[in-house]
Amino acid sequence: MSKVLVFCESANGSIKSSSLELITAAKNSGLETVTCLLGSDAPTLAASSGNYGATSSVVCSDASLDAYNSDAYFNALEAIIEKVAPTIVLASGSAPARDVFPKLAAKFDSGVAADCTSIEFNGDNVKLSKPLYSGKCIADLDFQNSKIQFVLMRPNQLPVGEADASATASVEEVALPAKDLRVLIKEIVQGASKRVDLTEANIIVSGGRGLKEASNFKLLEDLADVIGASVGASRAVVDAGWVDHSMQVGQTGKTVAPSLYIACGISGAIQHLAGMSSSKVIVAINTDKEAPIFQKATYGIVGDALEVLPVLTEEFKKIL
Amino acid sequence: MKILVCVKQVPDTTAKLVTKADGSGIEERGFKWVMNPYDEFAVEEALQIKKANAAANITVVTLGPKARVVDTLRTALAMGCDEAALIDAPAEADSYLTATALSKFIEKEGGYDLILTGKQAIDGSQSCVTQMLAENQGLAHANIVSKLELGSDKSVVERDLSGGAKEVSEIPAKSVIGANKGLNTPRYASLPGIMKAKKKPVNEVSLGDLGLSDSDSKTKLSSYRMPAERPPIKFLDGEAAAQTSELVKLLREEAKVI
Numbered sequence: 001m002s003k004v005l006v007f008c009e010s011a012n013g014s015i016k017s018s019s020l021e022l023i024t025a026a027k028n029s030g031l032e033t034v035t036c037l038l039g040s041d042a043p044t045l046a047a048s049s050g051n052y053g054a055t056s057s058v059v060c061s062d063a064s065l066d067a068y069n070s071d072a073y074f075n076a077l078e079a080i081i082e083k084v085a086p087t088i089v090l091a092s093g094s095a096p097a098r099d100v101f102p103k104l105a106a107k108f109d110s111g112v113a114a115d116c117t118s119i120e121f122n123g124d125n126v127k128l129s130k131p132l133y134s135g136k137c138i139a140d141l142d143f144q145n146s147k148i149q150f151v152l153m154r155p156n157q158l159p160v161g162e163a164d165a166s167a168t169a170s171v172e173e174v175a176l177p178a179k180d181l182r183v184l185i186k187e188i189v190q191g192a193s194k195r196v197d198l199t200e201a202n203i204i205v206s207g208g209r210g211l212k213e214a215s216n217f218k219l220l221e222d223l224a225d226v227i228g229a230s231v232g233a234s235r236a237v238v239d240a241g242w243v244d245h246s247m248q249v250g251q252t253g254k255t256v257a258p259s260l261y262i263a264c265g266i267s268g269a270i271q272h273l274a275g276m277s278s279s280k281v282i283v284a285i286n287t288d289k290e291a292p293i294f295q296k297a298t299y300g301i302v303g304d305a306l307e308v309l310p311v312l313t314e315e316f317k318k319i320l
Numbered sequence: 321m322k323i324l325v326c327v328k329q330v331p332d333t334t335a336k337l338v339t340k341a342d343g344s345g346i347e348e349r350g351f352k353w354v355m356n357p358y359d360e361f362a363v364e365e366a367l368q369i370k371k372a373n374a375a376a377n378i379t380v381v382t383l384g385p386k387a388r389v390v391d392t393l394r395t396a397l398a399m400g401c402d403e404a405a406l407i408d409a410p411a412e413a414d415s416y417l418t419a420t421a422l423s424k425f426i427e428k429e430g431g432y433d434l435i436l437t438g439k440q441a442i443d444g445s446q447s448c449v450t451q452m453l454a455e456n457q458g459l460a461h462a463n464i465v466s467k468l469e470l471g472s473d474k475s476v477v478e479r480d481l482s483g484g485a486k487e488v489s490e491i492p493a494k495s496v497i498g499a500n501k502g503l504n505t506p507r508y509a510s511l512p513g514i515m516k517a518k519k520k521p522v523n524e525v526s527l528g529d530l531g532l533s534d535s536d537s538k539t540k541l542s543s544y545r546m547p548a549e550r551p552p553i554k555f556l557d558g559e560a561a562a563q564t565s566e567l568v569k570l571l572r573e574e575a576k577v578i
Binding site for chain 1: 331333334335336337339346357358414415416419442443444445446447448449450451452453454455456460461462463464466476480481482483484485486487488489490491492495500501502537538539540541542543544545546547550551553554555556560561563564565567568570571572575577578
């Protein structure tokens with residue numbers, strides 16, 4: 001039977017829900033589901049991937065894989081793919097996965113479908129759909145003559161199945177191939193923000209020029225603290241140097257699809273709307289009732305974000 | 321030192337796009353085609369390297385339908401690139417075919433000492449060609465790079481990771497580097513640059529010249545469609561206190577997202 005290999009990542013000692021989404025999808029396909037994990041906590045987590053439907057798991061638990069290195073991850077995953085010989089490889093679109101899987105696809109003379117939002121299994125093939133131009137339109141994607149079908153899914157797109165604690169996956173270890181690394185990581189400088197990355201966030205509060213000045217982003221931070229959100233920004237304020245580019249939402253920043261997106265003082269340039277309009281619920285707070293952001297919003301407040309934000313934060317505090 | 325910069329032509333970010341009625345693609349009118357914004361950072365980086373190293377020679381290459389993508393090469397030449405090459409290919413060429421064709425082009429031209437790309441194109445947002453090209457060439461890569469200190473043997477790069485974190489790493493000088501916003505500030509083409517660019521030759525290559533064909537893509541897009549319409553907006557009335565209390569109630573009880 002054809003095999004689906006699911007690359008699983010962990011956070012805070014358990015498999016990330018974005019990876020569980022993929023195990024669930026693979027299991028429901030009826031194909032044999034094999035997971036793979038890297039790093040020292042891999043063996044323990046690998047067994048638990050069976051709770052969601054993996055029958056077996058292949059791990060490389062070398063501690064040098066605890067942090068991402070493109071060469072080391074490539075070497076380990078190449079060995080795993082050779083061992084498992086899957087027809088389909090699924091990974092969530094995290095930064096490490098988006099970096100390494102295209103390289104593996106080239107190695108295995110195969111195509112890649114990245115940034116996909118839905119997946120359907122049809123025998124040994126997958127059919128995906130993906131937003132194009134940051135969501136200005138959507139298209140379906142099929143593979144053709146690809147030895148392996150490499151798929152990178154956006155997080156938070158698929159359901160996670162019920163866990164069955166009695167089902168565990170058999171775990172097999174592969175040794176990390178002894179190859180010289182060309183890339184040497186010297187230092188990781190943590191960002192100022194300890195929040196979840198925008199692309200994986202479930203709630204985002206985002207600010208634009210309507211916040212008047214950089215220091216007013218504090219109001220967004222206060223709200224984000226209360227509702228557990230990540231903080232985003234429009235291109236205008238990134239270009240003005242108020243906040244870092246890593247916070248930019250839009251076609252030249254990050255494309256996001258949280259459950260809740262609160263746009264504060266953002267008028268809604270086309271490229272910003274493209275980057276966030278697939279959010280489930282959108283709240284817009286803006287002084288101009290004609291602002292384009294209101295065309296995409298679920299709920300609108302016509303008002304000054306600087307006045308509304310502190311009141312909104314207090315209102316959330318009452319219930320959270 | 322030979323530098324290759326790979327660029328793609330994409331619709332301008334302000335473009336309002338409409339899909340064709342038969343779902344075969346987008347209507348190619350009513351907007352401007354521009355150089356992919358991230359590729360501008362790659363071009364600028366090459367120009368800055370050349371400024372510090374007069375012996376450097378910069379070739380810009382693109383892949384796509386030649387009638388339109390030649391304009392993007394002219395832009396890169398006007399910014400200051402020395403030579404331009406165009407791989408004539410259908411707009412449907414996927415990441416695999418693009419990386420394969422670029423790799424075969426590089427071999428045909430005898431190799432480059434440094435290859436620069438944008439971190440992703442804003443059309444399909446695949447963010448794959450940088451890494452695939454590196455693998456095809458047997459080179460290391462660093463993508464999403466916001467700082468490059470080029471050495472003679474090794475370079476130091478800063479990559480943007482999730483959540484604003486940065487990774488500093490050492491990588492062979494001969495690598496494939498994918499540029500992110502923040503790497504530099506791309507220049508505008510000067511008028512004399514634009515005039516000069518018009519006269520520079522463009523080296524045209526077909527997929528056939530590279531031993532490839534239109535059908536070598538490994539993925540195919542179809543059924544292009546517009547996103548689903550969103551339900552009409554609900555405006556919340558009253559003063560800030562009334563608006564926010566109503567909003568919180570709706571988010572909790574109606575939308576169920578809090």
